[in-house]
Amino acid sequence: MMQTQTKVPTFDKAAFQASVEQHLLVTYAQTPATATSRHWYLAMSRALADISTGNLIETEQQLSDQSCRSVNYLSLEFLIGRLTGNNLISLGLYEQVSGAMAALGQNLTDLLEEERDPALGNGGLGRLAACFMDSLAAQEFPAVGYGLHYEYGLFRQSFDHGRQMEAPDAWRGQEGYPWEVLRPELNQKVGLYGHVEVYTDDAGAERRRWVPGMQVDGNAWDLPIIGYQNNSVYPLRLWECRAPAPFDLALFNDGDYIAAQQAAIQAGSVTKVLYPNDNHEQGKTLRLMQQYFHCACSVADILRRHLAAGHAIEDLAKLETIQLNDTHPTIAIPELMRILLDEHFMSWDDAWSVCNSVFAYTNHTLLPEALETWSESLIANLLPRHLEIIFEINHRFMDLVEAKWPGNDEVKRKLSVIQEGNQRMVRMANLCVIGGYAVNGVAALHSELVKRDLFPEFDALYPGKLQNVTNGVTPRRWLKFCNPALSALIDEKIGTDWPAKLEQLSSLADFADDAEFQHAFMAVKKANKQRLADWVADNMGITLNTDAIFDVQIKRLHEYKRQHLNLVHILSLYHRLLNDPKFDMQPRVFIFAAKAAPGYALAKDIIFAINKVADKVNNDSRLAGKLKVVFIPDYRVSLAEIIIPAADVSEQISTAGKEASGTGNMKLALNGALTVGTMDGANVEIREEVGDDNIFIFGLLVDEVMELVQTGYQPTRYYESDSLLKASLDLLLGDTFTPGEPDALAGIRHNLLEGGDPYLVLADFADYVTAQERIDHAYRDKAGWARKAILNTALVGKFSSDRSIRDYVENIWQLKAVKR
Ligand code: C3B
Structure with missing residues (x-):
């Protein structure tokens, strides 16, 4: 057994390997010949936990003594x-353990995938x-x-x-x-x-x-x-x-x-x-x-x-x-x-x-x-x-x-x-x-x-x-660990202290106009998009074009977060692509991931609708691959770690006054995604940090929302007077997306029209569409987009949870x- 270690740098490779093999045998009753990847992951993690338990007890004692x-x-x-991957970073042992496991015939990245x-x-x-x-x-x-x-x-x-x-x-x-x-x-x-x-x-x-x-x-x-x-x-x-x-x-x-x-x-x-x-x-x-x-x-x-x-x-x-x-x-x-x-x-x-x-x-x-x-x-x-x-x-x-x-x-x-x-x-x-x-x-x-x-x-x-x-987010998990390629690029430019001092990222702003840096930054983004595309291909059998805009909404499914506003916008694009010969758009992949509370019927209906629209859109050759929709199942932290580094656009579109803060908005901006968002929660402060040119703000303000509700909001007025909105919502009728099951998606439309639209989806729709058009335009300018993405990473140091603490x-x- 390995002795309890208290100093990070003293990594004894042979002792660590012995500890792993000991756990393999004594804790899991396996030999290297019989062990599966899961056994190796378990034994390795136990060996690491031996180190941290020693430090836990010593830290407790010190704090009590003093x-x-x-x-x-x-x-x-x-x-x-x-925990295993992140703890390796915290222990400062990622590279050493990777080497030690390789010598035992094990690939660290694969082992980390074994953790639930x-x-x-x-x-x-x-x-x-x-x-x-x-x-x-x-x-x-x-x-x-x-x-x-x-x-x-x-x-x-x-x-x-x-x-x-x-x-x-x-x-x-x-x-x-x-x-x-x-x-x-x-x-x-x-x-x-x-x-x-x-x-x-x-x-x-x-x-x-x-x-x-x-x-x-x-x-x-x-x-x-x-x-x-x-x-x-x-x-x-x-x-x-x-x-x-x-x-x-x-x-x-x-x-x-x-x-x-x-x-x-x-x-x-x-x-x-x-x-x-x-x-x-x-x-x-x-x-x-x-x-x-x-x-x-x-x-x-x-x-x-x-x-x-x-x-x-x-x-x-x-x-x-x-x-x-x-x-x-x-x-x-x-x-x-x-x-x-x-x-x-x-x-x-x-x-x-x-x-x-x-x-x-x-x-x-x-x-x-x-x-x-x-x-x-x-x-x-x-x-x-x-x-x-x-x-x-x-x-x-x-x-x-x-x-x-x-x-x-x-x-x-x-x-x-x-x-x-x-x-x-x-x-x-x-x-x-x-x-x-x-x-x-x-x-x-x-x-x-x-x-x-x-x-x-x-x-x-x-x-x-x-x-x-x-609020804030930890830059260790949400940049250094989940986005190793971007982290390495940042290390090259500004040194390696930033994971503990995130404000230092601001010096990256000096390179926002540097063509070479822009190129390197966007190459990392592209590689991260490929990593996500590979995951989606392997797990869902859907092929994604990594030149398309990766537009991401990942969070719990809730009416106030308005995944259905995103959906109605997708329907509007579908309608325009099919009916307006002059309409053109940058290829876009809309990526969702969200769990709905099991008792929340409308939230579950929204998931169903997005999945059904995805089925149709992804297989409609008339769209020439311009529009893809993916709903990734079983959203969880480890999926966020793959999706966030791959995002170009971050959807933060809650009704103003409803989202207390949001923290996904911070993680996505930190990884170089541009926010499309309302003036809600921490979006307001993200805008303050990154500047108006590097974020796409739309929609009613808190006081406008309150006033509209007090004076009697009538969603049907928006429906009657906006032909694009009307056409988009009407796509939810009939069986366009649910062959043989007419009106299976009509409940959402009903909630918005007859149900009073409690979260003002229709009131914000037109401005949302305009914001999305601005995004489409901005993406056409490659250098301009790279500049905005870099500035997002550079200017969100405030949102480190170290600062919150x-x-x-x-x-x-x-x-x-x-x-x-
Ligand atoms: C959430 C809020 O909905 C978010 O806006 C906020 O960023 C986070 O808390 C963290 O502050 N929240 C939640 O997840 N569960 C609740 N019961 C209440 C708020």
């Missing part, structure tokens, strides 16, 4: 993507959490990520005659995931259900405490977050729910064998599967169980660390801050209060002042259907003591509101944690704003809307609490970097 202040990032989702994506998140929110952990470790700001160890990640998607099919995602495989390590010494116990007991303590005071009706175990699994070439490794701690004993002994002895196992069955289901909703909450009991289980384990672990290092409970906020990633972990606030009050016997005021300086909350959405509320009766049943504490928090808060706005019941109703109605609901966002010391939105525009539209009274009540931290550190968390 009493370092840390952030605890609580998130129900961490969409980490494959850990899809422990839905979309942007979960992926952001993963980028943030990467940036915390890269800059050595002490951190622990806390999440859930789902047995099944986000469902796997396939298409059956164009319709989305879902299958369970057993991401760990039968052999287990090679990067995770079980830490039984960190396991926790978590209560559920039961009642509140009133008792008299030794001093004669009346006290309250929770007597849970059931208890489950939380097992701790750690994944290593490896700092970029700095030897620091932080834990991503994922909790797995298990029943404490296989069965209830009393029941078992009574002979009721099945009932005896009920607890185990119920406990086992808590972390069974990730809820597949993005920007939409369902209010299911099991989901609240997941949330509480996650918070209870995480808060207990934070307190364990704090107390084990010898600190007083009253000093918690000096050493720890807890970031709530959206409202999903809100129940951590009453949970910490409960522990401080009922287990540490602190006074309400003292406990509240600790809580109030520990928690901070990130808001990721303004969509009403995504703002969580939980029914009071559900909480009363599952977490009776927590509900009491929530009531007390609210009671005291109402006094504050009364002091600020005496006698104003309307503002009280609006700000109260409890929403009145036939079913009283607990508003989690309100609890977060009241219970924490900072609240942030995720892009400048979004944070302004949080203040102006969502929480104006909170902003008046707590001046300065509502802030902005613009520094913003959090300086304005919210107040951490100091700790070097290994």
Whole structure:
């Protein structure tokens, strides 16, 4: 076995190879003669994990010894993507390990393809959490990520005659995931259900405490977050729910064998599967169980660390801050209060002042259907003591509101944690704003809307609490790792420090007009397009022309993201190519990838429609190959890594005011794609950085959207007065795209015309078409396009998640970097 190494440069090839072969034999019962690629990948990853586990334990010890202040990032989702390739980059061992494996007869690139994506998140929110952990470790700001160890990640998607099919995602495989390590010494116990007991303590005071009706175990699994070439490794701690004993002994002895196992069955289901909703909450009991289980384990672990290092409970906020990633972990606030009050016997005021300086909350959405509320009766049943504490928090808060706005019941109703109605609901966002010391939105525009539209009274009540931290993406995974050819070109021009200092890319702007650099840059783009085209040919049997514009929309399927606006534009091109002899266009490949929540019927219909249009268009010889449409199945991080470097155009076309930030927009621009987008989310800041000439902005502004909706939006008016729009939408009638199945796509048209078009697709259509024509023109000028693409890469350094994390550190968390 290889010894634990702590220094990046000391790579002992022979020892590493021995470790791989040892794992092959001992962990996977294979010899080099019997091992498949998958065995080699597993054994190699285990050998690497041995190195990172050593560094993880040492980093933990150092941070504890030095009493370092840390952030605890609580998130129900961490969409980490494959770890092995990225970890090789972070360890600085990519080349060496490639060589060591080659000597064992194995090709590293092939082995990396054996890893299944850990899809422990839905979309942007979960992926952001993963980028943030990467940036915390890269800059050595002490951190622990806390999440859930789902047995099944986000469902796997396939298409059956164009319709989305879902299958369970057993991401760990039968052999287990090679990067995770079980830490039984960190396991926790978590209560559920039961009642509140009133008792008299030794001093004669009346006290309250929770007597849970059931208890489950939380097992701790750690994944290593490896700092970029700095030897620091932080834990991503994922909790797995298990029943404490296989069965209830009393029941078992009574002979009721099945009932005896009920607890185990119920406990086992808590972390069974990730809820597949993005920007939409369902209010299911099991989901609240997941949330509480996650918070209870995480808060207990934070307190364990704090107390084990010898600190007083009253000093918690000096050493720890807890970031709530959206409202999903809100129940951590009453949970910490409960522990401080009922287990540490602190006074309400003292406990509240600790809580109030520990928690901070990130808001990721303004969509009403995504703002969580939980029914009071559900909480009363599952977490009776927590509900009491929530009531007390609210009671005291109402006094504050009364002091600020005496006698104003309307503002009280609006700000109260409890929403009145036939079913009283607990508003989690309100609890977060009241219970924490900072609240942030995720892009400048979004944070302004949080203040102006969502929480104006909170902003008046707590001046300065509502802030902005613009999102970012890690340049290690989203440029260095996924686009090695462009990375090598950048290295040549500006040196190799940029992956840790992305602002340095700005010096590439000096070469934007350099013909030779333009040529090299576009040659890389072309090679990346070929790589994607090969993937599509191999996996989908569709041939793509790499001279065509690769136009990419990759993100969750959601009406507000408007994949159907893109679709109607494609229909308009199809119509013009067939009916307007004067119409000409640059060949274009429209590439989609997206999963729809299984219960979201219209989203699934949009996928079906795009697939059906693709079938027809791709095989219509009259189009002379000018138009291709590809819907790549099972979108996931590892697919994004192939698609993003190949994109010429990045579709960021949400209805203004609906997309809080977006982060795919940043990844695509960083890889030299030009954005066609609305003035929404981080698009606004991307435009500020790259300049108006290097982005294609269209559509209604936030306030125009609001005004149009308020004054009575009538989509049919646009339909009647725009013949191209009318012709395009009418293509959805009949069986042009669904032979033998007339009107199979008519539902989308119906939603836009009779359904009121809630996301203003028709209102933005004409301007979108114009923006697309500008793109078509711009692409004809090869040098001009190259210049724009280069400037996109050069000028988006701001969107490194390293910068986002520094913003959090300086304005919210107040951490100091700790070097290994
Ligand atoms: C997303 C938002 O929809 C994106 O605009 C944003 O970039 C990311 O979060 C990260 O901040 N989001 C999500 O993926 N899931 C939610 N439930 C809410 C927001």
